Amino acid sequence: MGAERYCVVLTTTDNEVNTQTLITSLLEQRLAACVQTLPINSHYVWEGKVCQSHETLLVIKTQYDCYSDVERLIASLHTYDVPEIIQLPIVDGFHPYLAWIQHHTQKQ
Numbered sequence: 001m002g003a004e005r006y007c008v009v010l011t012t013t014d015n016e017v018n019t020q021t022l023i024t025s026l027l028e029q030r031l032a033a034c035v036q037t038l039p040i041n042s043h044y045v046w047e048g049k050v051c052q053s054h055e056t057l058l059v060i061k062t063q064y065d066c067y068s069d070v071e072r073l074i075a076s077l078h079t080y081d082v083p084e085i086i087q088l089p090i091v092d093g094f095h096p097y098l099a100w101i102q103h104h105t106q107k108q
Contacts, residue, residue, distance in 0.1 A: 006090040006098055009060040009070050011083055012042060018079045019056050025077060026060060031070045033104035034061040062105050064089075069108045 009032075013019045019037065026032040036059040043052050062070055064087075071085050090098070 004089060004091070005063055005065075006093065006101055007062060007064050007067060008088045008090060009062060009067065009074075010086045010088065011058045011060070011074050011078070012040070012055040013058065013079070014053055014055050015079065016056075018077070019058065021077055022058060022074060025073055026070065029069075029073065029108065030104065030106045031066050031073060031108070032060045032062050033101040035059065061101050063102060063107075065107045066105050 011022070013022065023035045023037075026035055038057045038059070040055050040057045041052065042055045043050070045051070060070065067087050071087075074083060074085050
């Protein structure tokens with residue numbers, strides 16, 4: 001089982017309701033095996049202005065085969081006009097953990 005089959009998807013939210021909606025949907029639809037959350041401060045340019053906001057970073061563990069469904073779900077449920085949706089490859093990892101990700105995720 002190659003680690004290249006797995007990835008981490010990152011997105012951010014700015015309210016607890018949207019955070020919980022995304023997490024629940026991802027887990028119930030088996031698009032993620034695990035979603036971790038971290039409070040962060042984001043600094044960015046939006047509509048020509050430098051902005052800063054308190055957000056929650058969602059770290060989503062899944063399989064590459066599920067990525068398009070993860071992206072579609074986040075885009076459809078997110079409150080942002082242009083949400084961050086970034087896929088990062090898992091180059092290597094503890095094989096029992098990767099097997100756990102595989103067991104708990106499935107392409108829709």
